[in-house]
Each structure stands twice: as structure tokens, then as C-alpha cells.
């Protein structure tokens with residue numbers, strides 16, 4: 344029996360611009376099991392964000408099929424939450440109000456704004472504030488928080504409607520190294536507690552290994568899946584694992600493969616030839 348919660352089958356995406364057609368994705372196939380933590384890496388332009396945006400319902404695919412729990416995607420939905428690199432909080436709302444914002448929209452949309460809805464939302468918001476270590480900042484505004492704290496609010500807001508799928512596009516890309524480490528342990532903890540399925544795009548191979556249960560390596564021109572790696576780490580992880588030989592070897596393999604598939608070397612070779620020609 345097929346247990347996948349996400350089935351991506353022969354998916355392609357073509358962007359038609361005025362003067363060219365860009366094949367952002369070609370023949371992408373991936374089955375995702377419930378509660379998996381999948382990380383996506385690959386050279387710039389290999390279609391990582393495009394795939395995530397299609398899953399979020401923010402973009403449509405040109406060919407193939409994508410099924411969520413057996414159903415085709417029909418736009419964005421409360422079953423999927425997306426977290427972006429930039430914090431995208433509402434600056435005029437406090438931390439608590441930001442966290443409750445989506446829930447309020449849903450309640451208004453469903454027109455069932457009963458007292459029990461409001462109470463349930465408050466309990467959930469409090470639990471998420473605690474989980475994210477933000478309890479004492481409940482009444483603060485985004486401008487009063489550090490980047491790491493703002494991103495914790497964004498994650499709490501994303502988790503508020505209990506999404507089945509958490510889609511994260513380089514969420515820690517703008518944070519300093521130390522804050523990122525804290526966020527890594529936090530998001531692993533959130534994954535264990537909340538049981539959501541996480542799809543996480545990153546440029547940082549170490550981050551991809553530390554967080555993921557599987558790593559999907561994509562290659563550009565056209566964007567496609569090149570290889571998939573199982574991460575040989577237990578569910579409970581700690582920072583020292585980054586120094587273990589198996590971790591370092593996997594990092595070496597993935598970095599080498601990204602270099603091979605990126606085409607950057609080819610471009611440099613071409614540049615060298617052009618420069619030689621100019622000198623003659």
C-alpha cells in the first residue's frame with residue numbers, strides 16, 4: 344500500500360518569459376512519507392524554490408502530477424505552511440498577534456468566531472510561545488526582536504494552524520552561525536513534537552545533513568533530482584555529531600556532487616578560453 348503523503352510524479356515546470364523559455368523542473372519524481380524531514384540542496388537555479396512554491400500552491404506545474412494525501416493541489420491551503428528567509432512578520436502586530444494572525448483569518452473565513460475558537464487559539468499560541476522560548480516577548484513588536492527571534496515567531500505563526508506540511512525556503516539563511524545552530528536544534532525538537540512533515544530548502548550542506556532524514560540533491564539546467572541520500576544519524580541529534588566521520592564523509596560526497604552538477608567549472612573554462620582569445 345502507498346503510504347506517501349506527497350507524491351511527485353514526472354513533474355515539469357516551464358517558465359515562459361518574453362524572450363526565452365526556462366525549464367525550471369524536468370521529470371521530478373519523489374515520494375514523501377508522513378513525518379519525514381527532507382532537505383533539498385543543489386546549485387543555484389536548480390529549481391529548489393520552484394518545487395517548494397508548487398507544493399505550497401503558490402505556483403503551478405506545467406506537467407506531471409503532484410498529490411497531497413492522494414489529492415491534487417488546488418492552490419494554497421491551511422494544511423501547508425511556508426516559512427521564507429525574510430521574516431515577513433507584520434510590524435504593527437505584537438508577537439502574540441502575529442502568531443494568531445492566520446488562525447484569525449481562518450476563523451473569519453469559516454465565520455465560526457465562537458468563544459471556544461478564540462480560547463483554543465489562545466492556548467495554542469501560548470504553547471507555541473513557550474516552545475519557541477518567546478514567552479517573555481509576547482507583547483513585543485518585531486522591530487524589538489533579533490533576527491533569530493523574529494524567525495522563531497515566523498515558525499510559530501506557521502505552526503499555529505497545525506499544518507501537515509511545513510515548507511521552509513532557506514529560513515535560516517540570514518542568521519549568524521551561532522543563531523543557526525540554536526535554530527537547528529529547535530526545529531528538530533519542533534519536528535519531533537508536532538509530527539509535521541518538513542520540506543526544507545538550503546544552500547548549506549551541513550545544515551541539510553544535520554536536519555534531514557533524507558537529502559534530495561538537485562541539479563540545474565534543466566532543474567531535476569540528481570540523487571537522494573539517507574542521513575545516517577539517529578532521530579535525536581546533537582551538535583557534536585557534525586564532527587563524526589560518517590557526517591564529514593557524507594558532507595564531502597554531497598559537496599563534490601554539487602560541484603560536479605553545477606556547471607560552474609564549465610563556465611570558468613569557457614571564460615578562460617575567451618580571455619586567452621582576447622589576449623591574442
Ligand SMILES: Nc1ncnc2c1ncn2[C@@H]1O[C@H](COP(=O)(O)OP(=O)(O)OP(=O)(O)O)[C@@H](O)[C@H]1O
Pocket residue numbers: 358359360365366367385386387388389390391392393394566
Ligand atoms: N517567476 C519566474 N519567471 C521566470 N523564471 C523563473 C521564475 N522563477 C524561477 N525562475 C527560473 O527557474 C529556475 C529555477 O529557479 P529557482 O529559484 O527555483 O532555483 P533555486 O534552486 O531555488 O535557486 P537558488 O538556490 O539560487 O535560490 C531558474 O533558472 C530561475 O531563473
